[in-house]
Amino acid sequence: xxxxxxxxxxxxxxxxxxxxxxxxxxxxxxxxxxxxxxxxxxxxxxxxxxxxxxxxxxxxxxxxxxxxxxxxxxxxxxxxxxxxxxxxxxxxxxxxxxxxxxxxxxxxxxxxxxxxxxxxxxxxxxxxxxxxxxxxxxxxxxxxxxxxxxxxxxxxxxxxxxxxxxxxxxxxxxxxxxxxxxxxxxxxxxxxxxxxxxxxxxxxxxxxxxxxxxxxxxxxxxxxxxxxxxxxxxxxxxxxxxxxxxxxxxxxxxxxxxxxxxxxxxxxxxxxxxxxxxxxxxxxxxxxxxxxxxxxxxxxxxxxxxxxxxxxxxxxxxxxxxxxxxxxxxxxxxxxxxxxxxxxxxxxxxxxxxxxxxxxxxxxxxxxxxxxxxxxxxxxxxxxxxxxxxxxxxxxxxxxxxxxxxxxxxxxxxxxxxxxxxxxxxxxxxxxxxxxxxxxxxxxxxxxxxxxxxxxxxxxxxxxxxxxxxxxxxxxxxxxxxxxxxxxxxxxxxxxxxxxxxxxxxxxxxxxxxxxxxxxxxxxxxxxxxxxxxxxxxxxxxxxxxxxxxxxxxxxxxxxxxxxxxxxxxxxxxxxxxxxxxxxxxxxxxxxxxxxxxxxxxxxxxxxxxxxxxxxxxxxxxxxxxxxxxxxxxxxxxxxxxxxxxxxxxxxxxxxxxxxxxxxxxxxxxxxxxxxxxxxxxxxxxxxxxxxxxxxxxxxxxxxxxxxxxxxxxxxxxxxxxxxxxxxxxxxxxxxxxxxxxxxxxxxxxxxxxxxxxxxxxxxxxxxxxxxxxxxxxxxxxxxxxxxxxxxxxxxxxxxxxxxxxxxxxxxxxxxxxxxxxxxxx
Numbered sequence: 040x041x042x043x044x045x046x047x048x049x050x051x052x053x054x055x056x057x058x059x060x061x062x063x064x065x066x067x068x069x070x071x072x073x074x075x076x077x078x079x080x081x082x083x084x085x086x087x088x089x090x091x092x093x094x095x096x097x098x099x100x101x102x103x104x105x106x107x108x109x110x111x112x113x114x115x116x117x118x119x120x121x122x123x124x125x126x127x128x129x130x131x132x133x134x135x136x137x138x139x140x141x142x143x144x145x146x147x148x149x150x151x152x153x154x155x156x157x158x159x160x161x162x163x164x165x166x167x168x169x170x171x172x173x174x175x176x177x178x179x180x181x182x183x184x185x186x187x188x189x190x191x192x193x194x195x196x197x198x199x200x201x202x203x204x205x206x207x208x209x210x211x212x213x214x215x216x217x218x219x220x221x222x223x224x225x226x227x228x229x230x231x232x233x234x235x236x237x238x239x240x241x242x243x244x245x246x247x248x249x250x251x252x253x254x255x256x257x258x259x260x261x262x263x264x265x266x267x268x269x270x271x272x273x274x275x276x277x278x279x280x281x282x283x284x285x286x287x288x289x290x291x292x293x294x295x296x297x298x299x300x301x302x303x304x305x306x307x308x309x310x311x312x313x314x315x316x317x318x319x320x321x322x323x324x325x326x327x328x329x330x331x332x333x334x335x336x337x338x339x340x341x342x343x344x345x346x347x348x349x350x351x352x353x354x355x356x357x358x359x360x361x362x363x364x365x366x367x368x369x370x371x372x373x374x375x376x377x378x379x380x381x382x383x384x385x386x387x388x389x390x391x392x393x394x395x396x397x398x399x400x401x402x403x404x405x406x407x408x409x410x411x412x413x414x415x416x417x418x419x420x421x422x423x424x425x426x427x428x429x430x431x432x433x434x435x436x437x438x439x440x441x442x443x444x445x446x447x448x449x450x451x452x453x454x455x456x457x458x459x460x461x462x463x464x465x466x467x468x469x470x471x472x473x474x475x476x477x478x479x480x481x482x483x484x485x486x487x488x489x490x491x492x493x494x495x496x497x498x499x500x501x502x503x504x505x506x507x508x509x510x511x512x513x514x515x516x517x518x519x520x521x522x523x524x525x526x527x528x529x530x531x532x533x534x535x536x537x538x539x540x541x542x543x544x545x546x547x548x549x550x551x552x553x554x555x556x557x558x559x560x561x562x563x564x565x566x567x568x569x570x571x572x573x574x575x576x577x578x579x580x581x582x583x584x585x586x587x588x589x590x591x592x593x594x595x596x597x598x599x600x601x602x603x604x605x606x607x608x609x610x611x612x613x614x615x616x617x618x619x620x621x622x623x624x625x626x627x628x629x630x631x632x633x634x635x636x637x638x639x640x641x642x643x644x645x646x647x648x649x650x651x652x653x654x655x656x657x658x659x660x661x662x663x664x665x666x667x668x669x670x671x672x673x674x675x676x677x678x679x680x681x682x683x684x685x686x687x688x689x690x691x692x693x694x695x696x697x698x699x700x701x702x703x704x705x706x707x708x709x710x711x712x713x714x715x716x717x718x719x720x721x722x723x724x725x726x727x728x729x730x731x732x733x734x735x736x737x738x739x740x741x742x743x744x745x746x747x748x749x750x751x752x753x754x755x756x757x758x759x760x761x762x763x764x765x766x767x768x769x770x771x772x773x774x775x776x777x778x779x780x781x782x783x784x785x786x787x788x789x790x791x792x793x794x795x796x797x798x799x800x801x802x803x804x805x806x807x808x809x810x811x812x813x814x815x816x817x818x819x820x821x822x823x824x825x826x827x828x829x830x831x832x833x834x835x836x837x838x839x840x841x842x843x844x845x846x847x848x849x850x851x852x853x854x855x856x857x858x859x860x861x862x863x864x865x
Contacts, residue, residue: 200366207358208351215295217282222274222299229266234316236262241317256320260311267303271296290357294350302345309337312470322474325393336382340375347371348456372447372455376440383440387433394429461530468530472523476516483512500571511563547617554615562608566601573597591658591675598676640695644678647694656700662773664701666692704772707746710779712768714786715761717796722762725795726751729766732785736768741781744774761798 112118212219237259244255278292314321315334323330348368356364428435446458486505529536539545573593577585585593610620657663657680661672668690670682682690716725733749736742747769755765770778790797808814 200363200370204355204359204363204367207355211291211354214289214291218274218278218292218295221277222270222296225273226266226270226303229269233262233266237317237320241314241319241321244317244319252319256311259317259320260307263307263310264304267300267307270303271300274299291354294353298346298349301349302341305341305345306338309334309341313337329389329393332386336379339378343371343375343378344459368455369447373444376444376447380437380440383433383436391429391432394432395426464530465527468523468526472519475519479512479516479519483509500567500574503570503574504567507563507567551615551617555612558608558611558615562604566604569600569604570597586658588655588658590660591652594659594675595652595677640693641678643695644693647697648677648679651694651697651700657702658704661702661704663703665699666696668692669701703775706772708770708772708775710768710770710775710782712766712779712782712786713755714764714766715758715798716764716790717760717798718762720762720795722754722764724793725764725790728789728793728795729764729786732782732789733766733768735785735789736778736782739781741774741778744771744778745769746771758798760800 240255240259244252247255275288275296278288278296282292311320312322313325313330313334314323315327315331318327318330321330323333325333348371351371352364352368355367443458447455450458486501487508489501489504525536540549573596576593577590610623613623614620651657652675657665657672657675659672659675662669663672663680663682665680665682668682668684670684670688670690672680673683673689674681679691679693682692684690712729714725714729716722730749730751737745745768750767750769752765752767754762756763768775768778768782787797806814
């Protein structure tokens with residue numbers, strides 16, 4: 040079945056790219072963050088003081104400020120960076136004062152007011168772009184310099200480790216062993232019980248509708264969360280009732296239980312995306328084996344970082360020192376980085392093949408049926424920059440891990456945590472954006488189904504919606520991708536987008552975007568509603584069938600309404616953006632006037648088309664003759680008519696070329712028959728035969744279209760060889776040609792039955808007469824009789840040469856008159 044969501048490979052590519060940029064999040068933290076962090080010195084007093092300060096929580100702000108200043112002075116790198124910043128601030132202040140004195144000496148009050156007026160004016164677009172690029176470049180350079188200065192003091196990260204941390208951790212493990220064993224046993228037992236249920240839910244989701252799949256997905260997530268909460272609650276109860284003093288909980292037990300709850304809930308979120316045990320509930324389009332491997336990697340990362348930061352580091356901070364805790368935190372982070380480096384190098388080829396399958400130009404098999412080792416044919420692998428990125432994706436990931444290594448080695452624990460949190464936010468945003476983009480992509484490809492009841496009443500609405508939906512969904516996909524990109528840039532800190540959006544200009548921009556989006560959505564809905572109503576009126580299966588006039592007017596109304604809606608939507612959208620549409624309307628009027636003078640034919644087409652519709656000269660479906668062309672009207676616009684001729688030729692005729700419209704479909708029609716008979720035939724007999732043929736025609740299927748009796752016009756003309764008799768039959772409009780052909784067929788059959796001759800073209804030879812009334816004799820020769828006589832002579836003479844048969848004899852001259860008498864005598 041189609042899954043609830045599908046993480047597109049483009050989202051994963053963006054994830055890697057954002058992860059590559061995400062390293063600059065921690066790098067972009069200014070040096071003052073180091074000054075405000077916990078001390079990294081190696082003495083235990085500093086750690087104790089920090090811990091007591093944290094426990095009291097009510098120390099005056101002056102004491103905190105003095106403590107922060109003391110921490111900066113004790114740290115060599117932080118002290119050097121503080122001195123550098125103070126010198127830079129003093130230098131900028133000196134330059135500002137020098138510029139102010141020079142301006143005061145040179146300028147007057149009026150000039151100062153003029154300068155202030157110029158400064159108050161908003162900067163141009165080019166100036167804003169220049170300022171933005173300058174700010175980004177300066178920020179990047181400051182970050183690089185800060186990293187280079189901080190990397191020189193990276194040996195201080197592990198200076199707080201003295202070997203006593205291991206003893207503290209072993210003591211904590213002995214203290215927490217019972218509660219850890221109970222919670223893990225309960226959790227694993229519940230998971231083993233419910234894993235088959237998860238698999239059945241996944242199998243059922245594969246065969247269910249989208250709504251039912253969503254309900255199953257939410258139910259499985261709620262069940263997974265319930266398992267974690269039950270294990271946590273049981274561990275909490277056991278700690279209060281059976282471990283230590285009754286009703287009391289120690290510091291370490293509270294740390295572990297809180298860490299267990301947060302870490303396992305984080306794993307639940309990972310399982311909601313990866314779903315290693317239920318393919319039908321998996322949001323990522325990966326195989327079962329790939330999902331299990333990915334979950335193992337993420338499980339290790341979440342467990343080490345979660346339990347390390349939430350349990351191990353606080354215990355070390357409390358029992359050893361903050362410096363030792365910072366060292367343990369950095370050590371755990373480095374272990375995670377090393378594990379990720381090994382995983383990236385190991386699975387670089389399977390991931391590249393997965394990306395290639397997701398971006399292959401041709402359809403590949405379902406990902407759930409593929410293993411991670413399935414290779415992609417070379418003809419299906421993307422090429423160009425995208426193909427190069429897919430092949431080299433691991434280098435980008437390794438570079439990101441290297442950046443994180445630099446952050447861990449040069450920044451305090453708080454900055455490292457901020458970097459990891461920022462990367463997690465970017466990954467979550469890209470994942471959500473990828474799911475939305477994937478859902479929009481599937482909807483654009485498969486179409487948007489409408490309810491059966493609505494489809495029955497408006498059968499063309501679904502096709503019309505699906506003809507517009509792909510374009511709208513494509514725009515929405517681009518907007519989602521752009522939103523994710525903007526959020527990523529904001530989290531990284533390259534540009535302060537959040538601050539800009541909260542400013543007056545940002546609020547105006549966001550308000551304009553929302554207003555324009557609302558206008559576009561409203562216009563699209565109005566257009567769909569209008570077309571749905573027109574389709575309903577034109578549908579012959581519901582209500583009264585539309586007339587040709589209604590079809591024509593509704594078609595013209597659809598075109599006119601669409602044009603008007605586009606113009607109004609554009610005007611309102613430009614007005615919301617902030618563009619004054621008054622000058623645009625004036626310019627449009629002048630442009631229309633110029634077009635009217637330059638395109639007089641088009642204006643004539645439109646004016647003539649308006650009058651043709653007012654006169655109801657033709658409608659869609661009519662058979663007309665316009666401009667010397669006869670055909671069926673298939674389309675009418677405000678400026679042209681489209682005809683389909685009898686031979687299938689499609690003609691488009693502008694109204695300006697029409698001087699007359701002949702319509703064969705108004706109220707009634709006639710079929711006129713001119714029947715020729717021989718001069719020797721009786722006219723009354725032929726008249727009776729024609730009336731009998733009409734009676735037979737009335738009793739046939741075509742009789743329903745005959746609306747009058749046969750009209751006898753009599754002898755219409757005396758031709759060269761025929762007497763032409765004319766009749767006329769009144770019919771429904773449009774059926775006159777078929778009835779005429781059927782009537783001609785009946786006349787031919789009836790005339791043949793009654794022996795009435797239908798003349799056909801022939802010639803009579805006249806040889807003329809002399810005064811006595813006689814004419815010249817026509818001499819004929821019977822070639823067959825000559826051959827018979829020659830054969831008889833040969834038989835009597837006993838043969839002869841062939842030459843004798845080739846020449847006439849004396850008793851049979853060549854010009855002999857072979858009349859009837861000669862034939863008989865011979």
